[in-house]
Amino acid sequence: NQFTIIEVSPSGVPQNKRPDLILFINGLPLVVIELKNAVDENATIKSAYNQLQTYKQTIPSLFTYNELLIVSDGWDALCGTVTSDFGRFMSWKTKDGETTADHLQPQMEVMFYGMLNKKTLLDLISRFIVYEKSDTKTLKKVAAYHQYYAVNKAVESTVIASSTNGDRRGGVIWHTQGSGKSLSMVFYSGKLIIEPRMENPTLVILTDRNDLDEQLHETFTNCQQLLRQEPQKAEDRKDLRKLLKVASGGIVFTTIQKFMPMQTDILQTENPNIVNEPSVEYIGADIPALSERKNIVVVADEAHRSQYDFIDGFAKHLRDALPNATFIGFTGTPIESTDRNTQAVFGNYVDIYDIQQAVNDKATVPIFYESRLAKVHFAEDEKVHLDEQFEELTEGEELSNRQQMRAKWTRLEAIVGNPNRIVKIAEDLVYHFEQRNAVLEGKAMIVCMSRRICVDLYDAIIKIRPLWHSDDDDKGTIKVIMTGSSSDTLNMQKHIRSKAKRKAIGDRLKNPNDSLKLVIVRDMWLTGFDAPCLHTLYVDKPMRGHNLMQAIARVNRVFTEGKEGGLVVDYLGIAQELKFALAEYTASGGEGKPTLDQELAVAKMLELYEAIDYQLRHFDWKKFFTLLPEEKLKFIPVIVNYIFSQENGEQSFTDNTKNLLKAFAISVPHDKAMAIRDDVALFQAIKSRLVKISDRNEGDAGGEEMETAIKQIISEAITADNVIDIFDAAGLKKPNIEILDERFLQELKDLPQKNLAVELLKKLLKDEIKKRTKINLVESKKFSEMLEDAIKRYHNGMIDTVEFLEKVLIPFAEQIKEADKRGEKLGLDYREYAFYTALEVNNTAVALLGDEILKHIAQELLKTVRNSTTIDWTIKESVQSALRRNIRRILRLHGYPPDLQEKAVDTVITQAKMLAEDFIKI
Known part of the structure; x- marks a missing residue:
């Protein structure tokens, strides 16, 4: 290479x-x-x-x-x-x-x-590069550094584990949710498939649920270019056995249920040809080996005891079915410290990428926690008291086969599903979401305990907001996502959809521009569902451990620059479970917290608010709110002028306001955030003027994205101002910048806010010089150096604001105006004048030749350049060499000083390139 x-x-x-x-x-x-x-x-x-x-x-x-x-x-x-x-x-x-x-x-x-x-x-x-296709676009994705190194470590550990002396345990990759675990599995599979030491391996991608199997299979299918093959799905154990026999290897998707011992397994010990017996679970049976191959690798998604129920013997069944396979696990949450079975099957951690690192790298956003229990005034019979009795409930299915468990679940579900309680939650949730979405547009997921509660909450919400409902799956603001059966009530039936229809609704939720804003779920979409525009998770379901960690991670995806964090809103009382999750997380070696208390964001918000208030302490900025709308228009420039009068005032105010907006977006609708809502709106309006006038490039996250994200916080009073143009903001008629007429300059001179006038004119002049760079290289460079020198003297305190405005900037503007007229006085168009100034830059040449000869040379140069150029002449050395020869000939012919000719040729060529598009048009 x-x-x-x-x-x-x-x-x-x-x-x-x-x-x-x-x-x-x-x-x-x-x-x-x-x-x-x-x-x-x-x-x-x-x-x-x-x-x-x-x-x-x-x-x-x-x-x-x-x-x-x-x-x-x-x-x-x-x-x-x-x-x-x-x-x-x-x-x-x-x-x-x-x-x-x-x-x-x-x-x-x-x-x-x-x-x-x-x-x-x-x-x-x-x-490590893949393409992700959707109906509307194709994304090209490259591995992040943590994915790259983890995959290479995992490949090496797999090769060692599957070798003759290996222990068949490839290890566990723990990468926190939202940091690209599914794609890491793709990169790992793609690299292992072509690893020569593995001799055409077969990878068995193992999940514990059909919906997860579908989601992961779709991710792999989208990456066929990298994998060099189409991943296969094993429909049953017979199909799995057949796929494992393919000598050339491959990628096979299956679920853990296909390793359950069946009645067939007992019969097969006597007659191996029996394969079509009814698939009845037969606990205690030995599962026959599906393959003895040594280069089979089982890749388990979410390798946890509770996911794969290793305690009840699945580890044994996996080993029985694939006795020589190597096992490797990928997980988004740590393995519980008490879980010895998972490590016995998969081995130790190969790589850890924890919450703290992911947030630091901006691979995910932090998750904040808000309890609404104090806001929603539940009656005593509506309050939910969770204790360890319900621990098992959070891990199992809604309809457990065990009678005792079913009774506990029924009692708890009756309390959680109390009609009065649901109405109160609906009212608070609608208020909370609307306030939050007014500040940061995005979407939300609501998690309920049972399908009945999902439907009842939906009905309560659309009673408050009827326009959110639609019978059409392609329309409506809110939907319920759940499975069901023909025996369900009629009210439930209308929310039961086919897999294809659920996927279509999922695509709507993932589309930030779609009108679907909220979904209500019980189990579905709590794992493996990736919608970056989700910013809020409302929880009204008991959850714990990795199930809780997986659920809250729905809102930690990076989205626009305005999404500074996700928010988990608790209506049930899961704070204790979050503490347990943190303890487990820390014990496993992870850094960072699964969730941060929203009060931290509120405290930061108030700290920044106080810093801005202190900066403006000698100015009565709150007078703004007592003024009429037309008076407010004139008051903002007065505040801006005051800020410009302070040393580093503009930068300090801009930075503090930008960070205030971030903290405010996370804090809303906290009472303390709502209390300063209008003040924050004013600060944002002032910041917008400062940035627009100073032309300051903010550069990092929280710039223009945050400006649009906090779109609705400006109150009616401030909206009436509705100013975008900086000249209107200063109370000036917008000038024709090409002319810079005297009337405008006089208005600027008379403006009472001198600091604002200086900043406005500085911006105007910089813009004018920048525009001239392409038209006249030499002149724009001269003006740029003059302006920068003047600004430097001003900032060094050598001249005051009034003198800088009246004795430097305004005369400078008039000088630019005169430069425009000079070409006309010489009888040259702007292109000829550009070449004239390229020659005139040398004082010796001017003294020796005079204006008339230089004018004649400039006119000849324009003709020569125009006749020599083609569409791609600026990148063709042969054309440029010929043009250089012609320019030298013209200069020699008219007696241009020989020792200055090469520099003049370079300047003319550079100017010609700046005007290249004009020549092509001609």
């Missing part, structure tokens, strides 16, 4: 077509890197990401073979694919896969050494 890295020269290449670094392997541009200046506070990782999005539009051919996109600000570095949104660009946290780099090491260095070394990069590109 030939590895090449190219730095794209800025000379003559338009900014929107110039990535910084391109990595080629065998001539293919596989990695594109965009870098930003580490010392420039406005050059952020987000701006680098935005630049890549521009390249995708302006030079799409560069991305035909692309595998990875990398952005860096000189310290931090993130990696994604051509379809990744900014929230899905991830860091690479280790150089060697063993030690996680600390925060003192530049992440760019860690990524370049850890991910871009030749061995890792080739491995990543060939075995």
